[in-house]
Amino acid sequence: MNVIALLFALGLVFMFFEVFTPGPVFGILGALTLMCGIAAAAMKYGGGGGLLAGVVALVAVCATLYAELVWLPKTRFAQKFSVRGTSGDTIVQQKVEADAVVGKAAEALTTLAPSGYVSVEGRRFEAFCQTGHAARGTPLRVTGLDNFRLIVTKI
Numbered sequence: 089m090n091v092i093a094l095l096f097a098l099g100l101v102f103m104f105f106e107v108f109t110p111g112p113v114f115g116i117l118g119a120l121t122l123m124c125g126i127a128a129a130a131m132k133y134g135g136g137g138g139l140l141a142g143v144v145a146l147v148a149v150c151a152t153l154y155a156e157l158v159w160l161p162k163t164r165f166a167q168k169f170s171v172r173g174t175s176g177d178t179i180v181q182q183k184v185e186a187d188a189v190v191g192k193a194a195e196a197l198t199t200l201a202p203s204g205y206v207s208v209e210g211r212r213f214e215a216f217c218q219t220g221h222a223a224r225g226t227p228l229r230v231t232g233l234d235n236f237r238l239i240v241t242k243i
Contacts, residue, residue: 095125
């Protein structure tokens with residue numbers, strides 16, 4: 089019984105470490121260790137013991153996956169390792185017709201090197217500067233429209 093419990097505990101520890109390491113190595117080791125625990129239970133206690141061990145392993149794996157995917161991301165510990173936006177703004181690209189913006193004056197809201205954000209008549213757009221680098225606050229002119237951004241040049 090001690091060997092079976094040890095294999096189950098070791099399998100769950102491997103699955104725990106799988107969350108924090110890149111690649112599937114610890115997940116595979118955890119699964120193999122749990123299968124060895126099920127096999128050891130089946131050899132020692134027969135088919136019924138192996139079936140019970142398999143059910144226990146399945147419940148333990150489901151609980152571990154729930155903890156990894158649902159509970160852990162909401163904790164403060166996981167928040168330290170999560171990537172969050174730096175500006176706090178959500179940016180939704182606005183649909184615009186070419187004739188509504190082409191030829192209009194724009195101002196660089198961010199540094200364009202060569203891409204960034206500009207303001208055209210108080211509206212924020214993603215833009216590409218054809219003349220290269222443009223510092224924040226530089227006056228620009230909209231010369232065209234690409235798939236998802238404006239094409240601007242320095243005035």
